[in-house]
Amino acid sequence: MIFQLAVRNILAHKKRSIVTLILIASSTAMLVFASAWMEGSHALMLKNAVEIYPGYIQICDKDFPAATSYDHLIFDASAIEKILNNQPNIASYAMRFESFVLFSGDEKSVGAMLTGVQPAREVYLSRLAASLQRGSYLTTDDTNQIYIGAELAKRLKVEVDDELAFVGSGADYSFTADKVIIKGIFKTGLFDFDASSAFINKKYFDHIMAAQNLATQFVVLPKNPQLAQQVAEILNAELSIKVAEQYQAQSWQQRMSGLVQAMELDSMFGYITLGVIFIVIFFVVMIYTLLAVYGRVREIGVMRAIGTTPSQIMAMLMLENGLLASLSVFAGGIVGGILAVYFEYNPIVISGMEEQFKQYGLAVSSMPTIFMPAMIVRDMTVMFVLTLLSTLYPVLKVNRIPPIEAIHHV
């Protein structure tokens, strides 16, 4: 009976119902889309930041991230290799040795990072090979051949096959200098990285830098990258038992906590903005509900006079608003979901944003959405609860009017 009355009332006040429906549905669609956009673009930024070079998990000396000096190296790389070889959760791993040297071309000198890498393994762990622009990528048999960032090559005024000298210090703090041939030039899109990085086969690097069985870090790719944190914990347990507590495995969430926080901050500002818009919509829905129930004060008075209890009237009005809210939220969720799917495959490109991202060291040229059903359900629930809350005050207010006064309400 109450359900029938609620449906009848929705249909009887078509205009109010349609306006409320459009308002809540469009708000829900906006929230679903905005959430999908924020999450999607943040996920892409993080994925790019992780996959270009740092990797999902890094193993290094506990003090190395804060003090990247030769005092905090991994001094027994083979022991860590043994542990990693026996891990079933790991898809691939490689060791690296990062050092800073002064490169000199024919005309110019620039200080930059020179890293010894395992070329074949790096293919699975970073986008170095995929970012090749000219020349060719490194191989495991390379000797004095170097793979250099495009911006660094530009600064040094060198090209593929040119000769480059560098001076630096070896792992034993000795003075090191060598001449290398540029084998390839890469461009990842991260300006700073491209302007300050060069790579060389670790076998040769070990020879010139006295770095045999030494590494600054191991980069690990878990079979399921989503489980990076759990795999890092497993590795930490293994490292402390089998090697030394001095070494630690850190997931990208720990290593790049600044970037993760920045994304959270961006989301927070996004939700504050949406929050302000939704507060206004909350009031609009409240006003419309107030107008609608006040338009029916006499009808409610008559119902009360013939024996309908306040709780039944409350139930009828709440059901009416609940039905309207469910329908609107459902429609909004569908529209928002469709938009989320569409823009996941057709990312939004905002011209000029690329420059801004580049300034902050992020390689992003488009901003896709992400379709996550759980997130859509969360947003729909939020909107449903908000809508019901906004109708609570008018419903309680009208229910408090005495029946006689209600019947004579003008």
Add this chain to the structure above:
Amino acid sequence: MFSMTAKIAWASLVRRRVRSLMVVIMIAISLWGLLFIEGIYDGMTEQMIDTAIRVDCGHISIFAQGYRLDPDLYKQIADSAVIDEVLQHDQRVRSYTKRLQQTGLVSTAHAARGASIYGVNLQDEERQCSLSGYLYPRANSDRIQREYDFGVKLCGALIGYKLADKLQVKIGSKLIFSAQNLQGELQSMVLKVSGVLKSNNMLFDDKVIFVSAATARKFLGLEGQVSHVAILLNDETQTLAVQQELSREFPQLEILRWDQLYPALLQSRQMMKVSNMVISTLIFCAVSLGIIGVMLVSVLERLREFGIMQAVGTTFGQIRNIVVVESLLLGGSGFILGAVIGGLTLVYFRAYGLDLSVFSTAFEQFGMDAVTYAVIRPSFFINAAIAVLMSTLVSVLLPLRVLKSSQPVEIISKL
């Protein structure tokens, strides 16, 4: 007559005080939210721009032709005395500083990094950006890192805190800086850290070592040349005019505005404007819907009242005025309340700032200050007033149309 119209409109609003109050609160809250968003977001952008201008490029930067794209020791400003002459006599110039720059490798006994030396005059830097104010006191340091000096032998160096952390150095630590000199030879010099700086400019905190101009000149084998002149103006709006005049004066040099050197920051400012406009439009569309609903019901409820008024000689125009004034009273009250609350909120955050230290790692990574100070601009209030006015006026169109088509006189004759 207007007084009568206003009295009737006011009486009508007071009679339906709950809904009137709701509309006023809705407008006030939307305005408060909008002002908060605009003030804080603008504050964040302006702080980044301000840091870049003060610490790095000034409003205008002068380079030798081609230096910016290819920073070469051969491409220096040869005669900076002529520039001194012009800038010292220009009343629009607040301060300027001359820098000699070269990239290289900085190393300690245990670590090395790519870095740039900036040969500067500390007095000029102090006038330009109060550089000493950026000296970074470190709680866990055994010495207070607050020495704004290059020492008697001029071998002192002020370095960014990120670079200091990476090299694990503090005041008194020795650094070796290696780079190419004008003759193309690689050479090194020993520097002693005399201060650590935290400027919130990513480049400066991560890669720059300030040394005495004389030391840099001697090390690089240069004489009177400088790499970069950064000029700070008294009034930012004069940037273009000063740039054009300097370009005419020194056609052989490259003279660039801050927004040409930091296009991303200019884009941030523009994006912020567009974003504020979109948010404002969305909010006031919703506000309009709220007012439309209230005004429409208010008009429909009073059709008999309007019918009687028309029957006793009130013209449609006078009734229209009552409805419009009602709507304006609602909008005006909401605007005043929202503007006062929003304004006070912004005054508070302009004075004390919005402390987001909980996200300090993120702010540090991107070279931003964790405390954002709000900006208050008259345009926030003017634009909001226009938006409220438009919302209120647009929202009476439909009720007035309904009122005109329903012919109240006929309605009372039927009752």
